[in-house]
Amino acid sequence: MKPFLISKRASGILLLASILFLLFVGSCKKNLLLIEGREVSTHNLVAPKFGIDPNSLFAESKNIMISTDSREASKIGLEIYKKGGNAVDVAIAASFAVSVTRPQSTGIGGGGFLVLHNAKSGKSYAFDFRERAPLTANRNMYKGKPKEESLLGYKSVGVPGTVAGLVLIQKKFGKLSLKEVISPSIKLAEEGFTIYPDLAEAIQESEKDMSPSMKNIFLPKGKLPEAGDILFQKDLAKTLRIISETGDSEFYQGKIAKALAEEVSTKGGAIHLKDLQKYKVKEGQPLEIEYRGHTIRTMFPPSSGVHLLTMLRMLETKELHSLYDFSQSDYYHFLAEVMRRGYADRAVLGGDPEYTSIPISTLLSSEYAKEKIEDFNPQKATPSSTYLSRLNLKAESPQTTHISVIDAEGNAVSTTQSVNYRFGAAVVLDGYGFVLNDTMDDFSRSPGEPNVYGLIGAEANSIQPGKTPLSSMSPTIVLKNGEVFLVTGAPGGSYIVNAVLQSILFNVDLHLTLYESVARGRIHHQFFPDALSMEGPATDTATFNQLKAKKHEIRLGNNYAKLFSVKRENGILYGAADPRGDGIPLGE
Numbered sequence: 097m098k099p100f101l102i103s104k105r106a107s108g109i110l111l112l113a114s115i116l117f118l119l120f121v122g123s124c125k126k127n128l129l130l131i132e133g134r135e136v137s138t139h140n141l142v143a144p145k146f147g148i149d150p151n152s153l154f155a156e157s158k159n160i161m162i163s164t165d166s167r168e169a170s171k172i173g174l175e176i177y178k179k180g181g182n183a184v185d186v187a188i189a190a191s192f193a194v195s196v197t198r199p200q201s202t203g204i205g206g207g208g209f210l211v212l213h214n215a216k217s218g219k220s221y222a223f224d225f226r227e228r229a230p231l232t233a234n235r236n237m238y239k240g241k242p243k244e245e246s247l248l249g250y251k252s253v254g255v256p257g258t259v260a261g262l263v264l265i266q267k268k269f270g271k272l273s274l275k276e277v278i279s280p281s282i283k284l285a286e287e288g289f290t291i292y293p294d295l296a297e298a299i300q301e302s303e304k305d306m307s308p309s310m311k312n313i314f315l316p317k318g319k320l321p322e323a324g325d326i327l328f329q330k331d332l333a334k335t336l337r338i339i340s341e342t343g344d345s346e347f348y349q350g351k352i353a354k355a356l357a358e359e360v361s362t363k364g365g366a367i368h369l370k371d372l373q374k375y376k377v378k379e380g381q382p383l384e385i386e387y388r389g390h391t392i393r394t395m396f397p398p399s400s401g402v403h404l405l406t407m408l409r410m411l412e413t414k415e416l417h418s419l420y421d422f423s424q425s426d427y428y429h430f431l432a433e434v435m436r437r438g439y440a441d442r443a444v445l446g447g448d449p450e451y452t453s454i455p456i457s458t459l460l461s462s463e464y465a466k467e468k469i470e471d472f473n474p475q476k477a478t479p480s481s482t483y484l485s486r487l488n489l490k491a492e493s494p495q496t497t498h499i500s501v502i503d504a505e506g507n508a509v510s511t512t513q514s515v516n517y518r519f520g521a522a523v524v525l526d527g528y529g530f531v532l533n534d535t536m537d538d539f540s541r542s543p544g545e546p547n548v549y550g551l552i553g554a555e556a557n558s559i560q561p562g563k564t565p566l567s568s569m570s571p572t573i574v575l576k577n578g579e580v581f582l583v584t585g586a587p588g589g590s591y592i593v594n595a596v597l598q599s600i601l602f603n604v605d606l607h608l609t610l611y612e613s614v615a616r617g618r619i620h621h622q623f624f625p626d627a628l629s630m631e632g633p634a635t636d637t638a639t640f641n642q643l644k645a646k647k648h649e650i651r652l653g654n655n656y657a658k659l660f661s662v663k664r665e666n667g668i669l670y671g672a673a674d675p676r677g678d679g680i681p682l683g684e
């Protein structure tokens with residue numbers, strides 16, 4: 097028999113082929129992440145920002161887990177746990193910290209919502225410490241005025257609630273003293289932290305709008321800072337110290353209140369001392385529904401949590417997991433149509449329940465959802481309406497912030513906080529160093545006039561004295577067999593509700609790992625404009641084309657929401673931070 101010989105040339109080709117094969121296998125391995133004991137493909141996941149290791153965006157632990165959009169805030173949360181703090185102390189400490197490191201997103205001049213769960217009692221609580229319209233505000237205050245009036249400067253500022261909310265919740269449910277909880281943030285403001293690319297960019301983009309005293313802080317010596325520089329906020333440190341010593345009294349009754357009222361009212365804004373003296377946090381029970389064996393608890397109106405629950409009710413009418421396995425385009429088409437209908441409700445009904453009647457029990461009922469989705473056409477998108485589809489959604493930036501915390505017993509906190517658009521009103525309170533919100537823009541300036549996120553609202557969200565503007569922020573907790581399973585939420589303007597919705601679907605219906613549930617490409621439809629926005633990694637080309645064939649007007653682009661979630665399963669705590677953001681999860 098002839099020996100098996102190959103020529104020199106052939107052996108060279110063989111060698112090259114084997115090297116290429118090994119490189120291919122290696123690169124396939126590179127596209128896999130080991131998460132929760134599973135090999136997960138990165139194919140449908142959004143890639144982390146430049147230089148960020150995806151492995152730093154998910155974590156496991158036993159005792160505590162926190163996920164935030166700020167490395168420093170997550171570290172401070174963990175530090176407070178190690179000092180003996182409970183989940184609430186951790187969340188409140190991280191809230192103050194993030195107000196130092198993400199002034200473009202949130203801060204003590206803003207407002208927010210918080211949902212917490214007490215494992216021992218099995219009870220959950222919801223807090224609304226969002227901005228209120230000043231008492232002299234009125235429905236026509238922006239009528240015929242340039243858009244900037246509700247977005248920039250003193251006229252756009254609502255009465256801030258963050259300090260009242262955080263101080264009250266920490267006092268009620270925390271273990272440590274307020275001083276202990278705020279102290280690391282005072283240090284962070286005083287000694288500074290390293291500016292990261294997103295902050296440097298936000299400063300650059302808002303420079304033209306900033307007041308002179310704001311420029312003194314964010315453009316020291318008149319120069320735009322670069323990533324890697326240190327940001328010092330001495331005045332903010334002073335204000336945080338006052339809060340740590342006096343709680344919320346100086347902020348709402350004393351010297352900070354007087355300075356705030358004086359500065360805003362003399363510069364054309366509507367906030368007076370009375371507005372601050374009368375500020376009250378609203379406390380209640382979260383809204384709740386059962387969804388496929390899970391209890392979903394979310395924030396009450398004027399949060400959009402109620403619409404999140406209606407959307408889940410509509411989704412419940414189909415077996416989603418098998419629909420997803422059978423045809424991704426059918427799944428995404430159905431999901432988009434549910435989003436369209438949920439956001440339509442928001443546009444018409446959304447507002448402050450103390451001023452407008454919101455039929456909550458109807459919106460949470462299965463009958464209502466069934467009726468609402470009855471006209472679903474599996475072959476074709478239902479146009480939102482011809483006149484609405486002509487308007488455009490303004491490009492936005494992912495501001496606001498979210499913090500999720502869970503401990504070994506299943507105590508949990510989910511909180512979303514904001515100064516609204518990038519750097520809020522772009523003014524800081526002189527001498528106190530905190531950015532004032534521009535949340536008045538979240539009201540409907542007039543029925544049908546879109547806000548900065550392209551969201552429309554109706555009479556239900558008109559401006560009235562003392563009223564709270566409608567919000568997309570929807571901090572949410574999911575329980576399974578009476579114990580917390582998932583804590584989730586996101587910043588991202590109009591994208592928030594759909595991101596939280598998909599976070600629930602990814603965890604509950606599709607059983608993905610927690611990191612996949614924050615990093616997966618997402619879709620978004622907000623009724624108006626009548627367009628389906630999709631991220632590249634969300635689907636493959638075939639699905640994309642099938643959705644187009646169903647007459648969706650597809651816009652490929654970023655999803656501006658960033659999910660920060662934690663999960664508890666079989667005694668293990670998991671944390672995940674959105675690769676679209678700047679934060680990390682940390683646990684112990």
Ligand code: DON
Pocket residue numbers: 492493494495496514515516517535538566567568569587588589590592656
């Ligand atoms: O409450 C709201 O709906 C808005 N103020 C949230 C703003 C936000 O998430 C900013 N990010 N794009």
